[in-house]
Amino acid sequence: MEGMTIKQRLQALLRTLYFPIMAIIASLLVGSIVILFTSKSNPFVAYGHMFQGGFGTKRSFDATLTKAIPLMFTALSFSIAKRSGIINLGAQGQFTAGAISATAVGIYLTGLPAAIHLPLTLLAGFIGGSLFGFITAALKVKFGASELIVTIMLNYIAALLAAYFVTGPMLEQLPPYYPQSPAIPKTARLGSFIPGLNVHTGLLIVLGGVFLYYFYLWKTTSGFRMRVVGLNPTAGEYAGMSVARSTILSLFLAGGLAGLGGAVEIIAVQGRLMITSFSESFGFTGIAVALLGNLNPLGIVFSGILFGGISAGSLRMEVLTRDVNASVAEVIQALIILFIAGRMMFQIKRRRKMTTAADPDVQDDVLAEDTEGADTPLPEPAIEKAGDQA
Amino acid sequence: MNELANFLSTAIRLATPTLLAGLGIVFSERAGIVNIGTEGLMLIGALSGVMGSLLTGNVWLGALIAIIVTVAFAAVFAFFTVIIKADQTVIGTGMNLLASGLTITVNRAVFGANTSPPKIDTFRTTPIPLLSKIPYLGEIFFRHPVPIYLAFLLVPIAQFMMFRSNTGLKVRSVGENPKACDTVGINVTRTRFLAILYSGVMAGFAGAFVSMGQLSFFTEGMIAGGGFIALAAVVFGNYTPLGVMIASLVFGASNALMFRLQALSTGIPSQFPLMIPYIITIFSLCLVSRKSNKPAGSAIPYIKE
């Protein structure tokens, strides 16, 4: 791969982009049928508003980036687990757990300078989320409990815990007692880092997370072993990483990343923990982002921005069309997932032409194979470039 | 004693959606398919049932429409997972997102923003003559809407189908060893596809029962995790219809217990009793997972060589 010319690289890039773009277009087409049937608006006008609201102006792109941050965190959470063969549907719960513990540190450990308080709050978020990830991993390793169902159940438990904390121990003692924590003090808040824009420092944190995700999985031995376990558990054992260790490590990190996202959402956007803080499905949308991004670091950044844009744009669409519901955005996001998955058919066909030796029974294998692009040495400046756009 | 009868009757009523959906999932699971999208399918069933009942004025026709619509969506899931052989969790997640968005959009377009639900025909309580007169037992078992009787009658039938019929054998072997099935001439793709469609029938009926049997209207997100619980019931019930029934009843009872704990005003914050069903699910998974009948080919697409 070292010897590729620029043209070859461009071709490779276009090859990777071809299916996602096709999927997006197909989803928009099907979505337009939904709009036609459920409203009096012209789908193209509706999409125009959506595009304007997501990417049209500096300010709307600002909103898009802000929306993309939590999605990238949960997408990273899903991706790192998936890379080691674990399906983490619990990003929502881990996100919530991180938000709770970050709020606790934020409102109770007061009197510290920001240079200590802020990192501690973020760390608390990471730990809160990773605790939930660890529970899942421990139950899987010890009892063989399917992480699929455990993570879903933990999502509900986390939501109830959050409700308990904001109506109980953390309730702001101020009549008429809204179910919310006190406001996070300034020393633990994240602000905007570009004057005039709302997008906050959380963007830099999540991009840092994306870089670490890349660096850990593709540049360290431990990360390499984790990927090997993800592809083939037996081979992983040979490579010196037990399945149990890989499971615990990856879910710990996955939970931590989602938890960090929860912490950032609270201290940068919402300002305090509220009973309605998690009415959005950050977790499941994050899964969609991860899949669209093909579990690839750069892919996650771009698909996070795309989904953030659809989400931010749908608001404008609802406001300006007056009769197209913003939930159409959810339909489009769902369709993108389905069409992206449809791509696998082509991949399998192509692979079968090329090789017959591969073990077709391991589907993770298929997924891993087609994310091969991620193994290409990923130029670091590319990531920084994504940061520059902000 | 009366309170106990009331409690058990509630447990049965609450177990029914889980059981109905679970009886479908158990076949698709045995065929090697993990359908996370059941939650979404139930949501679609719940909405289309209410729309059907409103349209036809008959709750059974409504349920039939719910089943047809849900099966169509199940076919989409089957197409992607069995034919295209995409990752089942991925497609399931997509289906849930799709169902959530679609039901909101359609519900808004059809029913608008009203302050009262439209009047529809629903599943009413149908006491069984004579049997319902038995003290206690009558109240517990024989004063329910018809779908509840149907759900429990289906259990032995499903158990027989699964372990004593040719179809059941096919389904089980397709999940256990698709390659071998292919060699002896069992059509893996077809069997899996049909198993998913059948689970769609049951999920649609379960959803329709939630919106028209337990309640009499549709609200957005009303399944509230019921599909995931049904999935858990299948694992907890160790992949047999009988086990699914027991698991559903355990979940139903834990829910009924939760409501009673709340009504007792113990001073425990309401969130903790609400966690009971989820905690029981996790515990039950820990208990049974090691001795599981989980098919060897679970969640693995079969690709013919």
Place this chain on the structure above:
Amino acid sequence: MRKTWTKLLAITVVLVLAIGVVAACDSGEKKDDGVTKVALIMEGAVSDMSWNATAFEGLKKIEKNGAQIGHTENTPVSDAAAAIRTYADDGYKVIFMSSSSYQDLAMQEAEKYPEIQFFLINSGVTAENVRSFAIQDAEQGYLMGALAALLTKTGTIGYIGGLEIAPILNGAKGFEQGAKYVNPDVKIISQNTGSMDDVNAAKELGKAFVGQGVDVLCPMANQASLGVMEAAEEMGIMAIGSGLNQETVAPTAAVVAIVKDTSIAYEAAYKAYQAGSMPMEVLPMGAAQGVVFVGDYYLEVDQAIKDQIDDIQKKLASGEIKINLD
């Protein structure tokens, strides 16, 4: 590979053209015809048959007053700021925000848009261009509690709330005080289901209450209230609704609805805005403003009881009865 390239190119061209056409349509639409534009931002679904549905009705009443209206629903806190900016860009002059969760963000954004008047529902803050109104949920609860205590035969009454948010919790406080006001010995069971949408949970909780001897059920849980009404119907006891039309699911159980018609509050706020008479204080919206009232009785009730409830309503309106919210 060549084919792929061509296809990709074609698609891109189509896409760019489509966006271009649309963007053209988009810019052609903006015109200001001097009509006041009023927006409503809701945290929940407009189809909730309760809180948000009534808010939306209020918005429609404002439309009848000559305003042009717009609304967004299911808007989480993290989107609220973006929603405000979108409305601001589109020339909206009045923005209603129907949840207390929006308070912090609304205050932040209000500073940036001094020309826009904000109304926060159920908040306790004011600013130059921000007014809040406090819906007196406690008064609604108080009337429910008093009526339930007068109606009960078993001496046990039940209150079922939804999500543990301030309006619901205040309603519970009012309920208790109202019941004790008419009958200090009445036994009160009060619980929240933790959800405004989980109708089934509300229904089952209602049934469980009946097992504890409750014979009058009162819900305050938005659409989940319907479940409580259904429970009362099935168990053959009485229920007092918390909104109009809830009786449709409980024809033999619903006695009356103690209505909290927030749409009246919205209209009143808009009229005050038009008249330019908005004192810098939190505007209470309760019995005195006609927002909280006793609806028409659906079932036969003793005239003496009706009179007593009317009397309590008047006393709440006049401030003779004060509810303690601590």
